[in-house]
Amino acid sequence: MSDMEILLAELFGYQLFEQDQRLQLMTEDTLCRYDDYILSLDDLETAAGGVSDIPPDIEGGKKE
Amino acid sequence: MNISFSPDQLYKKYRPIVMSYISARIHCEEDAEDLCGDVFVKLFGMIESYDEKIASISTILYKITHDAVIDYYRRKREYDELSEDHAVLPSSEDIIMDRERADELIKALSKLPPQQRDILILRFYRGWTLVRIAEEMGLSYNKVVSRQNSAFKTLRRMLGE
Numbered sequence: 271m272s273d274m275e276i277l278l279a280e281l282f283g284y285q286l287f288e289q290d291q292r293l294q295l296m297t298e299d300t301l302c303r304y305d306d307y308i309l310s311l312d313d314l315e316t317a318a319g320g321v322s323d324i325p326p327d328i329e330g331g332k333k334e
Numbered sequence: 335m336n337i338s339f340s341p342d343q344l345y346k347k348y349r350p351i352v353m354s355y356i357s358a359r360i361h362c363e364e365d366a367e368d369l370c371g372d373v374f375v376k377l378f379g380m381i382e383s384y385d386e387k388i389a390s391i392s393t394i395l396y397k398i399t400h401d402a403v404i405d406y407y408r409r410k411r412e413y414d415e416l417s418e419d420h421a422v423l424p425s426s427e428d429i430i431m432d433r434e435r436a437d438e439l440i441k442a443l444s445k446l447p448p449q450q451r452d453i454l455i456l457r458f459y460r461g462w463t464l465v466r467i468a469e470e471m472g473l474s475y476n477k478v479v480s481r482q483n484s485a486f487k488t489l490r491r492m493l494g495e
Contacts, residue, residue: 274486278458284431286351287396293440300455
């Protein structure tokens with residue numbers, strides 16, 4: 271792996287722990303276009319104007 | 335101890351995150367599970383002296399997890415005499431992300447042409463191969479490689495490397 275590949279892999283590892291909002295938005299934007307991406311539970315709750323009945327096991331998850 | 339979560343709560347909250355990080359770097363499931371356990375043993379060993387004002391739990395956990403993966407590969411190399419090709423992380427590249435470095439990289443990523451950024455996100459966040467990215471984006475493999483390399487070049491320039 272090149273230095274840049276290692277750096278990018280580490281950035282997304284870091285993102286798991288630190289959750290930078292800008293990177294989250296960029297990631298969601300990409301996944302919405304190329305992957306079957308389920309919005310986070312918070313987004314669904316906001317959209318529904320209340321508590322979602324989505325089971326916790328897919329909270330913030332991505333459809334595999 | 336200056337912390338608002340019990341060890342149980344910390345484990346439940348952060349275990350999936352720690353496992354995601356480790357599993358992306360160590361492909362032996364058993365070793366990944368062991369390492370995840372080691373990370374929490376270390377965290378819980380530090381918890382008595384932990385002060386939330388100095389660093390968040392997630393920041394400390396990131397550092398412990400990162401170091402655990404690096405140590406894992408160092409031990410592997412030492413005992414299994416693995417070549418550089420077998421290791422995900424070269425020994426000389428003990429890269430750990432800090433807020434400042436992440437900030438620079440995120441800003442640089444945001445300035446990339448959208449398609450180049452998409453390729454990097456699909457590869458490094460989603461874990462797709464370049465072949466799959468080419469299929470999903472409707473591009474040739476060579477074009478994806480070329481755009482990825484252009485993205486690397488632009489990022490290096492923006493980061494002053």
